[in-house]
Amino acid sequence: MNVSGITTLDEFIIKKQADFPYSTGELSRLLRDIGFAAKIVHREVNKAGLIRNILGKTGNTNVQGEEVQKLDSYANEKFLNALELDGECAGVVSEENEEPIIFDHKNSISSKYIIAMDPLDGSSNIDVNVSVGTIFSIYRRKSDPNSKCTMEDFLQSGINQAAAGYVIYGSSTMLVYTTGRGVNGFTLDPSIGEFCLSHENIQMPQQGNTYSINFGNYARFLSPGVKKYLDYCNEVDPETGRPYSMRYVGSMVADIHRSILKGGIFMYPPTDDAPEGKLRLLYECNPLAYIVEQAGGVASSGTKRILDIEPKDIHQRVSIYIGSYNMVNRVLNFVNE
Ligand code: P6P
Numbered sequence: 426m427n428v429s430g431i432t433t434l435d436e437f438i439i440k441k442q443a444d445f446p447y448s449t450g451e452l453s454r455l456l457r458d459i460g461f462a463a464k465i466v467h468r469e470v471n472k473a474g475l476i477r478n479i480l481g482k483t484g485n486t487n488v489q490g491e492e493v494q495k496l497d498s499y500a501n502e503k504f505l506n507a508l509e510l511d512g513e514c515a516g517v518v519s520e521e522n523e524e525p526i527i528f529d530h531k532n533s534i535s536s537k538y539i540i541a542m543d544p545l546d547g548s549s550n551i552d553v554n555v556s557v558g559t560i561f562s563i564y565r566r567k568s569d570p571n572s573k574c575t576m577e578d579f580l581q582s583g584i585n586q587a588a589a590g591y592v593i594y595g596s597s598t599m600l601v602y603t604t605g606r607g608v609n610g611f612t613l614d615p616s617i618g619e620f621c622l623s624h625e626n627i628q629m630p631q632q633g634n635t636y637s638i639n640f641g642n643y644a645r646f647l648s649p650g651v652k653k654y655l656d657y658c659n660e661v662d663p664e665t666g667r668p669y670s671m672r673y674v675g676s677m678v679a680d681i682h683r684s685i686l687k688g689g690i691f692m693y694p695p696t697d698d699a700p701e702g703k704l705r706l707l708y709e710c711n712p713l714a715y716i717v718e719q720a721g722g723v724a725s726s727g728t729k730r731i732l733d734i735e736p737k738d739i740h741q742r743v744s745i746y747i748g749s750y751n752m753v754n755r756v757l758n759f760v761n762e
Pocket residue numbers: 546547548639675676677678703704
């Protein structure tokens with residue numbers, strides 16, 4: 426904490442680095458690089474409505490078959506540049522790139538870490554001024570640090586994450602991350618250009634009264650248990666605070682951020698047109714699962730803890746039930762009964 430009583434992200438990272446006696450500072454520098462790129466993306470997201478050439482679609486589609494928004498590409502470029510040039514990262518898997526980006530910059534080849542990230546999740550919301558987010562996972566590489574990183578480095582279970590975080594570009598811009606010793610949130614103060622500690626040691630309520638799901642998929646859900654749980658959420662039972670309220674932003678970072686702070690559950694169950702689920706394991710579900718678990722919540726595919734899933738493909742999709750401890754365990758009872 427400095428004389429103004431503010432703890433900036435950089436100060437916090439350096440202070441927490443002392444918790445890891447053998448740390449050599451690379452992870453700290455990597456987290457600071459991400460914070461820097463997030464400030465750049467914040468600036469563009471917050472004036473998206475003013476600059477005609479930054480709104481709308483690029484006319485391209487990404488590996489997911491989704492139309493790439495101009496800000497998607499912009500955010501991807503800014504994060505990749507920041508990560509490559511500072512030399513703390515050997516490679517990146519991004520939602521925006523079909524293949525891993527293996528850095529061969531002399532500063533990066535022997536870096537200790539690799540990153541999986543969704544540079545701008547929920548970007549279809551940008552043009553209508555709804556919150557969007559960046560999601561990232563950091564792993565120690567497993568391959569020989571004297572050569573370029575390999576696919577093996579990216580196909581690690583989520584339990585191996587060295588760190589995970591997200592940035593939510595909403596009514597304010599916040600960066601929330603964990604290195605495995607709790608979850609802390611930092612709010613960007615644009616007047617000083619710093620992320621400032623605003624939510625220390627976040628603990629997720631074990632119970633909430635909101636649930637997030639795309640109800641439009643009701644007829645497509647493959648699990649009868651999901652429909653039974655939704656009926657349970659909508660029953661009138663004042664003793665248990667039901668009916669719960671349905672909140673669905675269309676940006677999972679926003680829905681999960683609200684659930685972490687207030688309690689709640691986010692679900693993207695298997696549907697007939699996405700039997701494996703829609704959301705991506707490496708750069709959406711794993712990082713958010715790590716954060717939610719560190720805050721006291723639960724994250725499951727319905728049959729397995731998200732963090733225990735062995736990835737087979739860098740863009741692998743999974744179903745996900747993530748949020749407050751009591752709520753996720755309740756839906757899993759319905760799904761698996
Ligand atoms: P649907 C955004 O594209 C995203 O990946 C998540 O952020 C969001 O929760 C989900 O997909 C929305 O998907 O099918 O409900 O539009």
